[in-house]
Amino acid sequence: MTKYRITMIFEDGRSEEIEADEADTVYMAALRNKIRLMTDCLEGACATCKGQVVSGEYFMDDYSDEAITDEEMRSRKVLTCQTHAKSDCVIEFPYDSKIALKTPARSWECEILSIENVSVNVVKLDLGVRGDADAWPSFMPGQYVNIAIPEAGQNRSYSFANSPGAKEGLTFYIKILERGVMSDFLRGRAKQGDLVNIEGPFGHFYLRGQERPILMMAGGTGLAPMLSMLDQMASMETCRKPIHLLYGVNNPDEFFGIRQIESYEAKGIDLTYETISLNGSADWNGNSGHVTELLTEKLIKDNPEIYLCGPPPMIDAANAWLENIGIDLNFVYSEKFLPS
């Protein structure tokens, strides 16, 4: 029987992937993988096992109308003790992973393959997972991992910039601050061949159904998860909808990834983009200002899925603008690059 991938995402952002076939209920498949989803009756009557299907096809066995309403069914809520997958599925649960999982998040030992300056303050870090290529992290484009900083006893979160299928390396774009634990490591001590541990994947910020046009807004290294999403859409040939990317930085010499952005059209992605820099420079003739100043009513007239990633003030300003204009915030997804 065909096996489907079920990605389960918990309230704290931890995600776990399991396999299930149509004969399995999601609950049973999870249990076989030592994931104890919250349950009580196991008969579709109590609603304790309720989850939200974000993507994928499924069907449910018998259930009581008191456990799940028609409205909830329409919004793709499910009773996981009665649910069978008919395709790969992503399901979110409204409680922390520690309720269902006794094991720590997965971790991998990685080797630094390369460290490259890609702009005045951004480094591209490529990691190779040690061991079997099949054991590489499975994640959804947009998600992140925690990278442990050698000899510092601390870790920092970074969004994958590669697509999940890429096995030649895990790519991260990291802003180098004047002073910072990861920044100091990458600027001073890190070198090719060094070993670092990563743990994850985590996050509710990931590519959804692509049933609407897409509007992306990236501030600085907030471009990283957008590149992961774009790579995924290019490799899976899943997206036929127009995508518009707004990309802002503080100074023109901070831009990176422009060539990659321009390569997507040839890969069949209907992508347009605009750049903006807060400050100018002698050789900058482009837009000046905050990236949020590029938001216009025209960009949201077709009710796009909206992805926002970057510094918290950028996300707050964009959300306030979108809310004010009356956009359905259910289709707005964001990741704030909060300092640790």
Ligand SMILES: Cc1cc2nc3c(=O)[nH]c(=O)nc-3n(C[C@H](O)[C@H](O)[C@H](O)COP(=O)(O)OP(=O)(O)OC[C@H]3O[C@@H](n4cnc5c(N)ncnc54)[C@H](O)[C@@H]3O)c2cc1C
């Ligand atoms: C979910 C998530 C995903 C993230 N993904 C990325 C990513 O893909 N790329 C990326 O570059 N960063 C990303 N970040 C931010 C990253 O985790 C670190 O916070 C950042 O790299 C600083 O780490 P550091 O160790 O160099 O500095 P720290 O030692 O953490 O900080 C040193 C000092 O700088 C301040 N500071 C921290 N961040 C900033 C900032 N951005 N601007 C100004 N001052 C700051 C701190 O408050 C502190 O005072 C992400 C954060 C989260 C929460």
Ligand code: FES
């Ligand atoms: S456990 Fe009661 S409805 Fe699923």
